[in-house]
Amino acid sequence: ADKKIAVLVGSLRKESLNRKFAQELIAQAPAGLLLEIVEIGDLGLFNQDLDETGPLPAVWTAFRAKLKASDAILIVTPEYNRSVPGVLKNAIDIASRPYGHSIWDGKPVAVMSVSPGAIGGFGANHHVRQSMVSMNAPVMPAPEAYIGNAASLLGEDGKVSNERTKELLQKFITAFSAWADTNAPKA
Numbered sequence: 001a002d003k004k005i006a007v008l009v010g011s012l013r014k015e016s017l018n019r020k021f022a023q024e025l026i027a028q029a030p031a032g033l034l035l036e037i038v039e040i041g042d043l044g045l046f047n048q049d050l051d052e053t054g055p056l057p058a059v060w061t062a063f064r065a066k067l068k069a070s071d072a073i074l075i076v077t078p079e080y081n082r083s084v085p086g087v088l089k090n091a092i093d094i095a096s097r098p099y100g101h102s103i104w105d106g107k108p109v110a111v112m113s114v115s116p117g118a119i120g121g122f123g124a125n126h127h128v129r130q131s132m133v134s135m136n137a138p139v140m141p142a143p144e145a146y147i148g149n150a151a152s153l154l155g156e157d158g159k160v161s162n163e164r165t166k167e168l169l170q171k172f173i174t175a176f177s178a179w180a181d182t183n184a185p186k187a
C-alpha cells in the first residue's frame with residue numbers, strides 16, 4: 001500500500017526557501033510514497049483551555065486527525081534565532097495534546113533544515129529532534145540534512161538546480177521511506 005507522509009513546513013512565507021525544498025522532496029519521492037504538505041498557518045496559538053473546557057477549534061481536530069492518519073511525518077524548517085520558529089513549535093505542541101493523545105508517540109519523523117546562511121539551520125534542526133525524542137517519536141538519525149546557502153542552490157525557476165543537493169535530497173527521502181517502514185507502529 002502507499003505510504004502517506006505528512007510534511008510540515010516551518011515558514012509561512014510565500015517565497016519560503018523551505019517550502020521550495022519541501023516541494024523538491026515531494027517531486028523526488030519514490031513511487032508509493034505520497035507526500036502532502038499539511039498547513040500550519042491557521043491553527044491559532046495553542047491554549048490548553050481550548051482542549052479542556054473548549055471551544056475546541058475544528059482546525060485542531062482536523063490537523064491532529066491528518067497527522068494521526070499519516071505513516072510518517074517530515075519536518076522542513078528554517079532556523080529562527082538559533083531555534084525552532086514559533087509557528088512550527090506551536091503546531092508541534094498542538095499535535096502533542098491532549099495529554100495521552102499525542103500523535104508523535106511512535107511516529108517516524110525526519111527533519112530537514114534550510115537556511116540562506118552557512119550553518120544550514122543546525123540549531124533549529126536539533127531543537128526539533130530534542131522535542132521529538134522527548135515525545136517518543138523515532139527521528140531518523142542519518143542522513144542529516146542541513147541545507148546551507150540555500151538560495152544559491154535554486155535555479156531561476158525557483159527549483160533546486162544544484163546536482164549535489166538533488167542527490168542529497170534523493171538519499172534523504174529514500175532513507176526516510178525505509179526508516180518509516182522499519183519504525184512503522186505495530187498494528
Ligand code: FNR
Pocket residue numbers: 011012013015016017018019078079080081082083114115116117118119120121
Ligand atoms: C532568521 N534567519 C536565521 N537564519 C539562520 O540561519 N539562523 C538564524 O538563527 C536565523 N534567525 C532568524 C530569525 C528571524 C526572526 C528571521 C525572520 C529570520 C534567516 C532565515 O533563515 C531566512 O529568513 C530564511 O529565508 C527563512 O526561511 P524561509 O522563510 O525562506 O523558508
